[in-house]
Amino acid sequence: MNMKKLALTSAVVLTAAVSSVSVNAADTVRIATEGAWAPFNYIDDSGKPQGFDVDIAWALCEKMEADCKVVTQDWDGLIPGLKVRKFDAIIASMSITEERLRQVDFTNKYYSGGLRFLAPKGKEFNLEELDGKVIGAQRATLAAQYLEDNFMGKSDLKFYDTQDSVYLDLISGRLDIVLSDELPTYDWLKTSGNGDKFEFKGKSFKKEDEIGIAVRKGDDLKEKFNKALDEIMEDGTYQKINAKYFPFSIY
Amino acid sequence: MELDFSVVIEYFPRLLTGTWMTIKLVLLSIVLGALVALPIALARISKNWLISGVPFAFIFFFRGTPLLVQIFLVYYGASQFEAVRESFMWPILREPFWCAIIAFTLNTSAYTAEIFRGAIQAIPEGEVEACKVIGMTKAQMYRRILLPRAFGIVLPAYGNEIILMLKASALASTITLLDLTGMARTIIARTYTPIEIFLAAGGIYLVISILVIYIFRQVEKRQNRYLGTLSIKVPDKG
Structure with a gap:
């Protein structure tokens, strides 16, 4: 295909x-x-x-x-x-x-x-340990690879074809938390009208x-x-x- | 560019996990699809428009729109509505697996209903008349004669539909399911060996297809035994 x-x-x-x-x-x-x-x-x-x-x-x-x-x-x-x-x-x-x-x-x-977690406002996460949480990312990205390397087998990982689909499933509640690149997500929070419901969690990492x-x-x-x-x-x-x-x- | 098939060996267990997901998807939607299709086919045959109208529209919609669109409507479309997210359906609709099953079942049932209808209508008029002459009720006629006869007629076309469904199930990978295609794409995201991994995945699909074809051939032989072996007699000269 x-x-x-x-x-x-x-x-x-x-x-x-x-x-x-x-x-x-x-x-x-x-x-x-x-x-x-x-x-x-x-x-x-x-x-x-x-x-x-x-x-x-x-x-x-x-x-x-x-x-x-x-x-x-x-x-x-x-x-x-x-x-x-x-x-x-x-x-x-x-x-x-x-x-x-x-x-x-x-x-x-x-x-x-740089990568950064994104989740609904008001929900707290221990970002070191997301056992049992449903985490989403775009397939074949640095974020997806990071999740595979660090959370495989512990959390429920879901990979999408586009970042837009990741956002859709975060809004629908299928995903607890999302890992993505900070800059495009910064833009999404600012321009998509969802900035009042979602926010970054923790600091950005992989700044290198x-x-x-x-x-x-x-x-x-x-x-x-x-x-x-x-x-x-x-x-x-x-x-x-x-x-x-x-x-x-x-x- | 040189190919490196060691990745296929390394990731084969994961491809098999994906294969199992594909088999689950296809089996479940084919069985559910057949159950949904039978009443639809019977209603579709009715000469009364009040009965055949809805099945007609159902078949028209699901055969006339792409399966990918149907999957997206069920998975991303339904979840847009707050009402859906708060309904009793959400525990099912939030799962990509069930969304895929719903979309596949509806889609394949539309095609299967048409196959069933064609088979029932292909039964020679004389047999229907014979049933009536003996004094069977309509229900008896369907149960004893028409449906078993239709089953024999339906087999080749129905086997075809299952193989089409097997290949269409690759679309489940677009809604995060790790079926054979989804698994292949996830592996490729790491190894960047699309040709090797897709060849392996294609090979697995082929093996499943061969199995389906073989099983159907056996069932067909059994079901249509009364037809005997086809032989053409060449008349002697003279």
């Missing part, structure tokens, strides 16, 4: 504004994002991918003077899709982990993440979590992206994009 989905989504290729410099079609850099991780990447009303990741992608393309396409792909098909050349880079808020480094190369970080751009192993795109990253950090483009989404630096 996944391969079918993969083929389908890559067929729905979403093109957007092209940088002024024209290059050969062969030089087109196809960048994949998920489109379900607001405010980092999401699909707007007109069906185009938007968000922090997408803005960064366009800014980098401009510096690289490359012809870019941004496509969307379900989360757990991103790395498989990159490996079989459905696209050339993943800018989808992907954490740099050892497991992933065995499959792909990563550029330098373009922001830092660095988010990078994934490319195929040995691809020289990595160096091009790194150079462009340095450039947008220096000329203030990055800071402008950061300020558009968060009132504090997320680098």
